[in-house]
Amino acid sequence: MPPRGKFSGRRGSVRGRGGKSGRGNAKRSYGGVQKFDNTRLEEVEESGSEMSEEVSSSDEHESEASISDVEETPATTQPYMALMQSLEKDSASSTAPNAKRRKLDHQPPSAEVPSTAEEEKEDSSDDEEHDADLVEELEEEPANEIDLEDNDDDEDTPDATDPFETHFVNPDNTEYSTRLKGIQSSVYQPKQLERNGWRVLRSTPGQDSDQTSQPPATLSGPSSLKLKHRLIETASKLRPTFDKLEQIMYPITFGYQDLLFCGRSASNSESLRRMACLHAVNHVFKTRDRVIKNNAKLAREGETTDFEPRDQGFTRPKVLMILPTREAAVKAVNAICAVYEPDQQENRKRFDESYIDREVKFSSDKSADFRELFEGNDDDMFRIGIKFTRKTIKYFAQFYNSDILIASPLGLRMAIGSEGDKKKMDYDFLSSIEVVVVDHADALLNQNWEHVEYIFEHLNRQPREAHGCDFSRVREWYLDNQAENFRQTVVFSAFNTPELSELHRRGKNWAGRVRVQPEYNGMIQELGPVKAKQTYSRFEAPSIADEPDARFTYFTSAIIPSLIKLAGRKSSSSGADAGGGGTLIFIPSYLDFVRVRNYFSTSDAVESVSFGAISEYADVREASRARSHFLSGRHKVLLYTERSHHFRRYVIAGVRRVIMYGLPDNPIFYREIVGGFLSKSEQDMCLEPGRGSARVVFSKYDVLKLERVVGSKRVGKMIRERGDMFDFI
Incomplete structure (x- = not known):
């Protein structure tokens, strides 16, 4: 299966072949970034009926791409709505409060209302995206008619x-000041615990931080969470315990602490996803309902009130x-x-058509983690905004x-734009992000991690x-440019890497x-039935740069x-040696791969050793030819790279x-290459059982x-002991 999308190294990027999805439809232009008028959160919600949204095209950037994956369909004023508004104006009660309106540019009265067929055609079009300014007419409902949806959890008294409440709304000023000083001076108090078979390392900023205020160590079920009322029943039904x-x-996620989880797998991915989405929806609802409640209070008390709520971000x-x-x-x-x-999902049909691919691509012989990642629509070029209204997702x-x-x-990253074109850059929509969820981070490492860092x-x-x-x-901490001190970052990965550790540390x-x-x-x-001699060779490096x-x-x-000695031998009749043939050199980094490939191509020392190469940039025909010549x-x-195995999962015969030039980040690859490839050779009768071998090169920086390959108990000795050779059978 050829890789889909962007093959890009962590230190560079090269555009790969597109799959049938065309890399997110190649006909689009993603060069520009759209500017929108931000609609205040309290004005958007709960108006009794959906207000019309009007989109006016910008002449300056008419041909540029939109900031969203697919634009909202411009809406025209409906005759029925115009009639209802005129009737409401004529029959308005003298006691009713005046409705607040936003200044906007109306469409000409002669504008035609598009037919339903035309609207559906425009909704499903992914080829034309325009740079437009969103202009809405929003009308607040009378204060005594505003529906807070769930009044039982919207009391005026905050839950301490x-x-x-304690993280965003009413943080303890003394504790916050102490921890902020710890963050600025990079002083953290680490504490390591063992919980239910997992290692938990908690780092709290500040010299004398009180960790007794942290959430409880464990929770038995959703009933122990501080959820919005309308989410409690659903959460309990999905996961009672x-x-x-x-x-x-x-407790960590709902306590708004930064989290780096290094044990994600195909078996627990659904559980992690459910937790992250429940947390995200709960956070959105708490933020939105607080704004609506404060709107109602301001409307009731009028202009004479001293109530000045701080309940929003910039966007x-x-x-x-x-x-x-x-x-x-x-x-x-x-x-x-x-x-x-x-109750309703707007544009769900468009979403399904753009994002769902029901074609079965892989057989069951592919590993579970590979099928989870690449099954379905594996296009890695997308962006979409989701909006919550009354019982509706848009x-x-x-x-x-x-x-x-x-x-x-x-x-x-393409929505944000390039640093080289400051005028077209737009990252203001990220200014008020309070929760970031990075799922399947190990897969993102094999795309282009620089994009994540850029974001x-x-x-x-x-x-x-x-x-x-x-x-x-x-909120005042937004105005004080301290929003990053309140942002929570949750990262799910199958394993830890220096890149993920650095992202976590920089929080x-x-x-x-x-x-x-x-x-x-x-x-x-966990290599299966194959028995191979595995030799680990440690080399010394003065620094990570060297x-x-x-x-x-x-x-x-x-x-x-x-x-070279193996290559000089004659092939044995049993095929056990094959004249030094059948040597696979696994190279994790593409830059190291280029260096080794050039060495085999130009060095006189290996002139007698014929070689082939499969990297992530090799097309299917080139990879097939290399595999055939090797067999x-x-x-x-x-020569075989880690990212080529990540995207294709070849089963290489012969x-x-x-020889592992370096260990893979993903420990499953070690099992598939050392255990799987050698086992296949034994089954194909081209290798005598027990005659296979593996040689691994590593340093203390690995x-x-x-640890993931040899185990947590062995890694310390292999790094610290004076000997530099370790054998496993």
Whole structure:
């Protein structure tokens, strides 16, 4: 299966082949970024009936792309609405409060109302996207008629035990000041715990931080969460009780602490997704309902009131979900609908047509993690805004009118724009993000991690334009440019890497950060029936900057000579040796791959060693030819990269020995390559049972990878002991 979308290294990027989805429809232009008038949160909601939305095209950027994946369909004023508004105006009671209106440019009276067929055609079009300014006419309902939906959990008295209140609304000033000083001076108090078989490392900012104020260590079920009333029943129905992992994860997530979870798998992904979506919807509802409640209070008390609520950010979007594929977006949307159970879903048909691919692509012989990631629509170029109204979810909302933004790193970066064109850049819609969820982060590492870093660099910046913001309602910590100290970042990954650790470390959440990871038994114990001698060779590197050069030097001086000796042997009749053929060299980094490939191409030392190569940039024909020559013995050595295995999961035949230039980030790859490839060779009778071997090169900077492969109990000795050779059978 060829990789879909953007093959891009962590230190560079190269455009790969598009799949049948055309990389998010190649006919689109994503060069520009749209500017929208921000509609205040309290004006958008609960007006008794859906108000019409009018979109006026901007002459300046008429051909530029929209900020949302698919634009909202421009709406014209309906004759029925005009009639009802005129009747309401004539029959308005003298005691009713005046409705507030926003100044707007009306369409000409002669504007024609598009037919239903034309509207559906425009709704389903992904080829034409215009740069437009959203202009809405919004009318507030009389204060005594505003529906707060659930009055039983909207009391004026705040709940002091609700993390939403203590983190965003009424934080303890003394504790916050202490922790803010700790963040500024990079002083954290770490505390490591063992909970239900998981290692939990909690770091709280500040020298003398009181960790007794943290949420309880475990929760038994949804009844212990501080949920909006309308979510309690649904959450309890979906998950009456929590398992051991959920008992750890829910208090951290709903306590608004930064979380890095390093144990994501195909089996627990649904549980994690449900938790993240429940948290996101709960946060949106608490934010929105507080604004509506304060609107009602202001309307009741009139202009003479001294009540001055601070309940908003600069812009409306509050939750950002960064996902790898459109299929992942579908799963997130379904999880949101499951916890909310909306009465109506606007533009759902458009969403299904754009995001769902029901074609069965892979057989059951592919691993579960591969099928979970690449089954369905694996396009990695998308962005969509989701807006909540009364018992309704609206998809493809304008970003500045959305509550939740769901996007891939590539899609969102193109929406933000390039630093080289300041005029077209727009990141103001990220200024008030309060919860970020990064799911399947290990898959994002194999796309282009620089996009993720770029997005986080533009989160919670002060907006360059007002976007209709009512600054009298903006929370003070937004005005003080401290929004990043309140933002929660939740990252789910199958394993930890230096990139994820750095992202987690750079978080400035005043509530602290928590890393949860398992105790590893070691993938070397899960190779299946094959028995192979596994030799681990440690080399020394003076610094992490010098590590690539030290690795290459060790490889050419310690590994290549033995490989040349094998190549000089004659093939045995049993095929056990095959004249040194059947050697697969696994190389994690593409930059290292290029270096090794050039060495085999130009060095006189390996002139007698024929080789082939399969990288993430090799097309199907090139990869098939390399595999065929390797199996036939024409190529004695095959160079194979980690990302090519990530995107294709080849089962390579004819492997008799494996040399790992470096360990893979994903420990499953070790099992599939060392265990799976050698096992297939034994089954194909081209390798005698027990004659396969693996040679692994590692340094002390590979400690995270090494732990996952050899186990948590062995890794310390292998890094610290004086010996540099370790054998496993």
